[in-house]
Amino acid sequence: MGDVLDIIVKRLALGAVTLLVISIIIFGMVELLPGDVAQAILGQGATAENLAALRARLGLGDPAIVRYFDWLGGAVLGDFGRSAVTDTPVGDLIGPRFANTLFLACYAAVIAVPLAITLGVIVALLRNTIFDRVANVATLTAISSPEFFLGYILILYLSVKTGYFPAIAKLSSDMTFLDLLHRTFLPALTMVLVVVAHMMRMTRAAIINLLASPYIEMARVKGMPAWKVIVKHALPNAWAPIINVIALNLAYLITGVVLVEFVFVYPGIGQLLVDSVTKRDFPIVQACCLIFAATFILLNLAADVLSILTNPRLRHKK
Amino acid sequence: MSGSYRDEMLNRMAQEARRGRLSRREFMAYSVAAGLTASAASGLWTSKIAKAAPQKGGTFKVGLHDGNTSDSHDPGTYQSVGQIQIAHATRSYLTEITPENGLGPDMAEAWSATPDARVWTFELNKNATFHDGRKFTAKDAAASLNFHRGESSTSAAKSLLADVTDIKIDGDHTIHIELGQGSADLPWIMTDYHLVMLPAKDDGSVEWESGIGAGPYKIEKHEPGVVSELVRHEGWHREGAYFDKIEIIVLNDPNARQTALVTGDVHAVTSVDLKTLALLARSPNIEVDNVPSGSAITLPMHCDVAPFNDVNVRQALKYACNRQELVDKILFGTGTVGNDYHVSPGMPYYPDLPQREYDLDKAKYHLKQAGLTELNVELSAADSVLPGAVDMCVLYSEHAKPAGINIKAVREPNDGYWSDVWLKKPFCFVKWGARPTPDNMFTLAYKDDAAWNESHWQNERFNELLLLAKKELDQERRSAMYREMCELAKDDGGTVLPMFTNFVYARDKSVQHSGNLASSWELDGGRGYHRWWFAS
Numbered sequence: 001m002g003d004v005l006d007i008i009v010k011r012l013a014l015g016a017v018t019l020l021v022i023s024i025i026i027f028g029m030v031e032l033l034p035g036d037v038a039q040a041i042l043g044q045g046a047t048a049e050n051l052a053a054l055r056a057r058l059g060l061g062d063p064a065i066v067r068y069f070d071w072l073g074g075a076v077l078g079d080f081g082r083s084a085v086t087d088t089p090v091g092d093l094i095g096p097r098f099a100n101t102l103f104l105a106c107y108a109a110v111i112a113v114p115l116a117i118t119l120g121v122i123v124a125l126l127r128n129t130i131f132d133r134v135a136n137v138a139t140l141t142a143i144s145s146p147e148f149f150l151g152y153i154l155i156l157y158l159s160v161k162t163g164y165f166p167a168i169a170k171l172s173s174d175m176t177f178l179d180l181l182h183r184t185f186l187p188a189l190t191m192v193l194v195v196v197a198h199m200m201r202m203t204r205a206a207i208i209n210l211l212a213s214p215y216i217e218m219a220r221v222k223g224m225p226a227w228k229v230i231v232k233h234a235l236p237n238a239w240a241p242i243i244n245v246i247a248l249n250l251a252y253l254i255t256g257v258v259l260v261e262f263v264f265v266y267p268g269i270g271q272l273l274v275d276s277v278t279k280r281d282f283p284i285v286q287a288c289c290l291i292f293a294a295t296f297i298l299l300n301l302a303a304d305v306l307s308i309l310t311n312p313r314l315r316h317k318k
Numbered sequence: 319m320s321g322s323y324r325d326e327m328l329n330r331m332a333q334e335a336r337r338g339r340l341s342r343r344e345f346m347a348y349s350v351a352a353g354l355t356a357s358a359a360s361g362l363w364t365s366k367i368a369k370a371a372p373q374k375g376g377t378f379k380v381g382l383h384d385g386n387t388s389d390s391h392d393p394g395t396y397q398s399v400g401q402i403q404i405a406h407a408t409r410s411y412l413t414e415i416t417p418e419n420g421l422g423p424d425m426a427e428a429w430s431a432t433p434d435a436r437v438w439t440f441e442l443n444k445n446a447t448f449h450d451g452r453k454f455t456a457k458d459a460a461a462s463l464n465f466h467r468g469e470s471s472t473s474a475a476k477s478l479l480a481d482v483t484d485i486k487i488d489g490d491h492t493i494h495i496e497l498g499q500g501s502a503d504l505p506w507i508m509t510d511y512h513l514v515m516l517p518a519k520d521d522g523s524v525e526w527e528s529g530i531g532a533g534p535y536k537i538e539k540h541e542p543g544v545v546s547e548l549v550r551h552e553g554w555h556r557e558g559a560y561f562d563k564i565e566i567i568v569l570n571d572p573n574a575r576q577t578a579l580v581t582g583d584v585h586a587v588t589s590v591d592l593k594t595l596a597l598l599a600r601s602p603n604i605e606v607d608n609v610p611s612g613s614a615i616t617l618p619m620h621c622d623v624a625p626f627n628d629v630n631v632r633q634a635l636k637y638a639c640n641r642q643e644l645v646d647k648i649l650f651g652t653g654t655v656g657n658d659y660h661v662s663p664g665m666p667y668y669p670d671l672p673q674r675e676y677d678l679d680k681a682k683y684h685l686k687q688a689g690l691t692e693l694n695v696e697l698s699a700a701d702s703v704l705p706g707a708v709d710m711c712v713l714y715s716e717h718a719k720p721a722g723i724n725i726k727a728v729r730e731p732n733d734g735y736w737s738d739v740w741l742k743k744p745f746c747f748v749k750w751g752a753r754p755t756p757d758n759m760f761t762l763a764y765k766d767d768a769a770w771n772e773s774h775w776q777n778e779r780f781n782e783l784l785l786l787a788k789k790e791l792d793q794e795r796r797s798a799m800y801r802e803m804c805e806l807a808k809d810d811g812g813t814v815l816p817m818f819t820n821f822v823y824a825r826d827k828s829v830q831h832s833g834n835l836a837s838s839w840e841l842d843g844g845r846g847y848h849r850w851w852f853a854s
Contacts, residue, residue: 034734041388042474043397043736047769050394054472085388086542093387155577167577170545170567265567265574267544275387275543278733 004305011304015297022293023075023286027068030282036060037084037280058084071283081283083276090287094269098291100171101261101268104184105253108191112253113246116196120203120242121230127208139197147256151190151263158186169266187264191257195249202245206238240307240314247303255292324352328362341605342833363833372830372851378561380841381575381587385568387543391529393514394466394473399588399840400568402511404546406844407564408449409514409531412440412459413505415754415843417834419664421506424556425454425515425532435500435789440508442491445555448517449536456487461518463495465526475512477762477769500789502796506666506754509838534559534848543568548847560851579604579824586825588840592650598824605829609821610654611837612662612752612759615704617697618773620744621812625695629810630688635695635725637684638718640676641816648710652822656815659804660764661756663818664837669801671808681721693723698739699747702732704819707747714816741772748772749819752838756800757788764807773812780806828853 038054039046055061062070074081080090119139123132142150159167169184207230210216219229258270269288276284308314331348342363349359385400393409396402413429416422426440446454463485466473481501486494495504507513515532516524529537534556535548548564567584569575572591576598578584590598590606599606619626619635626632641655654663661668685693697715699707711727718725730739730746739746753759763770766781780803787799807813821840831850836843842850 034731035737039734039737041395041397042472046474046736047477050472050474050476053470057472083388086390152573155573159581160577163581166583167581168567168569168574168583170583172545262571263574265569265571265578267541271543272387279386279388281388 004308007308008301008305011297011301015294015301018297019290019293023072023290024068026286026289027064027071027282030277030280030285031064033277033280035280037282040279041085071286075286080287083284084281085279090283093272093284094287094291097267097269097272100266101254101257101270104187104191104257104260104266104268105250107181107184107188108195108253109250111188112192112195112249113199115192116199117203117242119196120200121207121227121235123200124204124207124211124234125226125230127204135200139200142193143195143197147190147194147259148263150193151186151260154186154190155263167264169264171267184264184266187257187260187266190260190264191253194256195252199242199245199249203238203242206241207234210234210237236310239310243306243310244303247299251296251299254295327352328354341827372558372560373854374560374562374851376561376852377563377565378586378829378847378850378852379565379567379584380847381567381569381578381584383568383570383572383575383587383589385543385566385570389542391526393512393516393526394471394475396512397474400543400566402839403588403841403844404537404540404566405511405514405531406533406839407535407548407566407847408529408533408537409516410446410533411510411513411515412442412508414845415509415836415838417832417836417842417849419837421509421754425459426505426508429505431502431504431791433791435502435504435791436497438495438497438504439488440493440495440505442493443555444491446532447551447553447555448532449530449551450517451553452517453490454515454532455490456493458518458524459493459515460485460487461522461524462516463513464522465516465524466512473512475510478507478510478512478758499785501757502787502789502791503755503757507758509754511839511844535564554848556848558848561847564847579826582826585829586823586841586846588823590822590824592652592822595650595652595822603827604824605827606822606824607835608652609823609835609837610662610664611819611821612665612754613819613821614656614660614662614750614815615710615817615819616660616748616750616763616772617745617814617816618748619812619814620774621776622774623744625688625690625693626744626812628688630684631690631693632812632814633809634681634684634688634693634721634723635718636674636814637677637681638721638723639714639814639816640717641674642676643717644710644713645817647713648706649817649819652820653817654820656817657808658811658813658815659807660750660759660813660815661800661804662752662837665754665756665759667756667797667800669797669804671801671804674808676717678721681718681723685722691722694726695724695745696726696728696743697745697747698728698730698743700730700732700735700739702735703747704749707749710816711747741770754838756803757784760784760803761788764811764813775810775812777806777810780810825850 038051038058038060042050071081082089083093119135123135126132155167158164165186166183169187211234216229216233219233257268258274261268261270273288331345345363346359350356382400382403384398386398389398389401396405410425412424412426414422414424425443425446427443428441429438431438442456442459448454466475467479467482481497481499482495483498484496488494516526517530519525529540534551534554536551537546538549539547546566550559550562569578575587576591579587580601598604619632621627636658645653645655657671657674697711699711701707708727708729715725715727740748762768763772764775765771765784766776783799783803787796790796823840829850830853831842
């Protein structure tokens with residue numbers, strides 16, 4: 001176990017450095033965009049006079065490097081600053097929206113991960129049958145279609161034509177949990193369709209790969225039923241690649257939702273990020289991007305640790 | 319058709335219309351078919367259906383486009399549709415644009431000017447209150463206007479009030495606004511969406527952060543860019559505010575808006591997607607409001623830059639544009655053709671000058687007069703200004719090609735268009751929001767020294783007339799002056815003005831209105847919230 005702890009600490013330290021580099025890149029990118037926050041706020045209504053007054057009020061007079069270190073100084077201490085446009089603390093703006101995004105990601109993951117693994121095991125079992133082909137074609141079609149298109153198709157058939165589910169995922173505080181699940185079903189389903197194929201195909205490939213191994217043959221020869229061979233003997237050894245793919249897809253559920261949020265009008269973090277980039281609202285852009293980056297770093301770390309834990313061979317150095 | 323049979327039929331139609339099953343247009347068509355004149359049918363609509371007493375009650379849910387998480391309550395930064403609509407629903411202005419596109423009272427009940435139009439007196443409504451119960455007084459009115467003035471003001475409306483030299487408080491309910499030069503339009507300017515009335519603080523500044531206003535509805539919950547829930551302000555000083563509650567839901571995606579309307583999640587939406595307008599209009603429960611507006615597309619040419627410094631080149635470009643085709647293909651018919659002067663048919667003092675036609679011979683003639691056989695220019699556009707803006711420029715270049723005019727449509731980045739392209743590139747695509755009066759529009763974008771004189775046009779006579787007309791209180795003389803200015807803009811000006819766009823919004827048939835709609839903003843000038851009601 002000591003080794004695993006060692007890895008976690010090392011990886012977290014590396015992660016912090018990665019975040020720092022990312023923050024510099026994001027700051028540079030926002031600086032490179034044409035126009036600044038004052039121009040974005042005033043838009044067509046900008047004149048030289050009110051631009052100058054607004055810039056002074058927002059403290060945009062300082063050179064870029066000074067503004068970056070001002071921000072960094074706060075961020076290290078956990079203060080991510082205030083929105084340049086509305087002057088609200090970044091945490092207040094992002095908090096509730098990030099919670100919404102996490103909820104949708106969890107909702108989708110709870111459906112997608114078991115579904116993908118079960119399907120993966122079944123298609124491995126029934127490989128090269130009609131069922132295998134149909135499952136492959138269906139999931140690959142879903143992953144190859146843009147999210148907004150899937151969303152519109154689901155809205156058309158499950159909302160406009162039949163009325164089973166609401167088309168807009170508008171949240172309100174007086175909803176029961178069941179209402180909430182009903183309201184957000186279509187966006188969650190869209191996300192599920194987008195991520196299932198990848199995980200299912202990896203499960204199938206990893207298992208089929210193992211089926212040629214001698215120990216599987218041994219299990220078969222001693223008369224074990226095929227499904228038991230796969231679940232008891234093949235799957236445990238296939239976890240490492242599957243976990244990696246699951247981690248990647250979970251990260252995508254959090255960072256890749258912008259289009260789904262847009263189509264279903266779901267108040268998540270993606271919409272906030274897009275709005276903030278348009279307004280050049282640097283503190284919010286920075287915080288959102290760092291959250292996305294941290295999601296990837298942490299989920300990858302979790303995947304690696306889990307792969308090691310599920311595979312005793314990786315735990316003990318030879 | 320016998321008289322009694324016709325009356326019976328008209329009565330039934332009126333009944334159907336009151337229940338929202340017959341639109342105004344359908345009612346007019348059937349009435350005319352039944353033998354009524356159009357004006358009689360229109361009068362019947364007004365007296366029998368529209369006047370059907372509005373009733374109170376219900377939660378009016380509206381799906382809005384262009385709402386952002388960064389939308390602030392600071393009236394100096396009002397810019398998005400979301401901000402402007404919420405401002406009209408929750409805050410009030412001194413005056414308002416009526417559904418008939420005239421000027422009416424709001425927070426001020428009467429106004430008058432000195433003969434030189436330099437001092438305006440506004441009598442404020444004595445019953446007006448803010449949402450927290452405070453009385454609305456002259457001090458609040460003065461502070462609200464002063465917020466946009468002065469050295470340190472960051473307001474986008476600063477230039478609008480540049481002529482104001484002082485605002486004097488006279489008792490509790492009177493203010494005098496003093497101007498450096500006479501302006502006959504000041505009461506119209508007071509309808510500008512920035513100039514909301516806010517509670518004053520003791521130091522003469524205003525309290526805008528709280529979102530409190532004196533409008534028909536008060537904010538109960540406000541999540542910028544997501545949803546705003548409003549309830550009726552029971553102490554509101556005017557008729558109307560029939561809905562108990564309003565829910566403004568931001569739906570930036572056009573498909574989401576339309577779906578929400580069709581599935582009944584909202585009762586009205588702004589900015590209908592024009593490509594699918596015909597399909598939406600076929601839906602039996604939905605009524606589309608297609609309202610001509612003063613919002614113009616302009617293509618300004620810098621008059622001090624070659625080749626646009628030659629008036630013949632400008633004329634050639636104006637003649638080389640097939641405006642009707644642009645309206646039909648880019649706006650799907652929801653617009654009116656422009657005539658190269660920035661006064662729309664719905665604006666006061668609109669002069670009905672002969673329409674400029676698409677005329678390649680005249681375009682060639684002017685090109686020849688300019689000593690050219692061929693003209694190559696670049697026209698910059700971005701689709702963020704208007705969906706289809708780049709397509710419009712490409713279509714225009716096809717119109718102009720046979721005359722030997724090669725217009726190269728350049729797609730500019732959406733981001734930073736207003737800071738990097740507009741006022742910088744010599745020929746570009748611009749969309750203007752509606753302004754209430756010609757003086758307002760000309761002063762903003764056509765006056766020789768205006769910061770936004772987008773075509774750098776300098777015309778001595780035009781600028782002389784602009785100043786004269788500004789302070790002229792005699793309507794007839796004023797009208798003649800604006801006519802002359804429009805002629806100058808049309809034949810000498812540096813702007814191709816191909817069309818005015820309509821506001822196209824839709825509502826459930828259960829939502830009723832008077833049949834007249836203000837053309838200043840979407841949803842009846844942003845005032846559908848207190849003017850409309852639910853049919854029983």
